[in-house]
Amino acid sequence: MSDLMSPSSRRFNIKIGSGALVCEEAILKGDITIGSHTVVHPRASIIAEAGPIIIGEGNIIEEMSTIINRISPDDTGTPVQIIGNYNVFEVDSTCEASKVGDNNVLECKAYVSKQVELTNGCVIGASCSLRDEEVVPENTIIYGSQCHRREMNDKPYPQLGQLEYLMKMLLGYHHIYKPNMPPPKTESST
Template identity: 50%
Template sequence: MYWPNAMSRKDLTIMPGAVVASECDILGDISVGARTVIHPKARIIAEAGPIRIGESNLIEEQVEIINSIPNTILIIGDFNVFEVGARVHSREVGNSNVFESKCFVGPQVRISNGCVVGAMCSITAPEQLPENTVIFGEGVSRFSFSSL
């Protein structure tokens, strides 16, 4: 199922090859890159500024992506996975990240590339996660690894 009348909305751009379920909530100035898939019940809200979603992202059911920071563009890179119930209010998201089920990323957090935010983990303090950082566990532990 595709977003109905997608091409007629001035504030919504869906690139060829993207699949956007008609049962999701998409509000505000949003663009969706090629080969990105947005499942039913996802919420993408450009509340205070535009959202630009790159290519080949997977946004599963009940994911909430909100740009609530005035005068900013939330740019989401390519090849990211947002698992069921993840809530991402981040200032920016790089490439090849995984947001596991029911995690929360606050609006003052910047996610670089190759990061994993584990299931049920919450990060809210202002920071930029270094590349290849993994956040996990009840204590919201973290480690970084080098690319091979």
């Protein structure tokens, strides 16, 4: 693991799609693929411990949030953590879920454990945690200190305005990794 820390090997393992904005202050470890138009804030950590992490398009990964592919004893082979498109990981949220669909929102300090699979359009409310094995049905909202559940009629809108704004702002104040993946034509094959 220690050689992962050296800049050269780190750069080697991280694939960044065109138009993605990944700040250099972000903590990235292991084999990570970040899709185009995804924003990774400084101090966000993406840690591919057990296997590679593949992150789709247009996600926002905010400060102090953690996406981690954790090693667990009952793993067979190398598990791949796949995160879809247009998800938002708010400040200090932790996502260990092996599979995350599209348009999900993890609010501040939310926690999703490894056994959970998020489908599409789910909102894990602030400070809510999901620890038991389950597949969260589409458009589920979990909110409040009691982790109440509710189904919403439509999924949360993708944060396009926010993405556009962040692209402008973060670029002006932070060093970023250069995208090193060919444009989206071939990217779709990954």
